[in-house]
Amino acid sequence: MLRIYRRRVQRIGSSTYIVSLPTSWAREVGLEPKTEVALEVLPDLSLRLFVPSKHVVTASREYNVNVVSNYRVHDIVKEIIGGYVAGANIIKIYFKDVKREVIVSAISIARDKLMGLEIIDEGTTLIVLEVVVDPNLSDLISIIKRMLRIAASMHEDVISYIEGVISKELLENVVSRDDLVDKLYLLALRQLTTILSDPYEMRRRGLSYVDSIYLSLFIKSLERFADHAVNIVQALLTFPTPPKDLLDLYKGAVNVFRKSAEAFIVNDKDAAISSVREVEEVRKLEEVIRREISEYLVNYPVITRVLDAISRILSRAVDIAEEVIDISAVKNLSLVK
Known part of the structure; x- marks a missing residue:
């Protein structure tokens, strides 16, 4: 406090x-x-x-969930996720007028969504959870790079399907990988919150409060990048043949998003500006495709869904590039008296 x-x-x-x-x-x-x-x-x-020579390790942090009678399963799940993202090491769930199976069901759902959540104690009206995260996942940048790598691989598999390299059945694997990206997203938010609560860690990692604002936006964009892969897969699963007309546009969008993300990770303003220009070129291709297949889209709205997802990927790429430029501006501000 x-x-x-x-x-x-x-x-x-x-x-x-x-x-x-x-x-x-x-x-x-x-x-x-x-x-x-x-x-x-x-x-x-x-x-x-x-004191530069001393780092006081903060005590284990607890978060209490007091379940009342009108709580539904997903209300409890949201409370558990809230404590997890807040950086709690221990989450205690107190319940009295709620059936135990409701609590158990909520914990099961939460464990599917969160990394390192374990039950360590149980009582008649109390269940205690502990967050035990793999030390290899303690570095925020490593988590972010993993999110980007997994999300990009999801889109690459969808591209392979459109190219005819893999079968439609293998697209289901893309959807399952989204669950992993979601877990990493919540873990990244947890790690960011934990760092911001410890000035020593902020200094050691070179992270400021302003940086963290843009970093949280970037992490969300990575999570949405993976979601767009799922949206495209769900659309393609209802379509009889792969839409090869969209291949170049899709490849261009994924490629420029990756470039923007990599520019953010290494804080490269010039690369970010280049990404914005590349998005403008890909947008021109999008306009041409939409114009050429406009009549076709009337009969096959599912293709519009794919195009819209690709368009949102391009928008996210621009958002990330602009965040890099904004961070650079903040770092280069000078005070004038």
């Missing part, structure tokens, strides 16, 4: 200002006389004081 201490600034001599430090905080961080501390000037000109 955020703690705020008030102090009066005192002046010694002609140029030295001093403020006393809270005794409770000094004890928590192990501050001793002559310990070196650092003062960081934040963008809003506030100061953050910390």
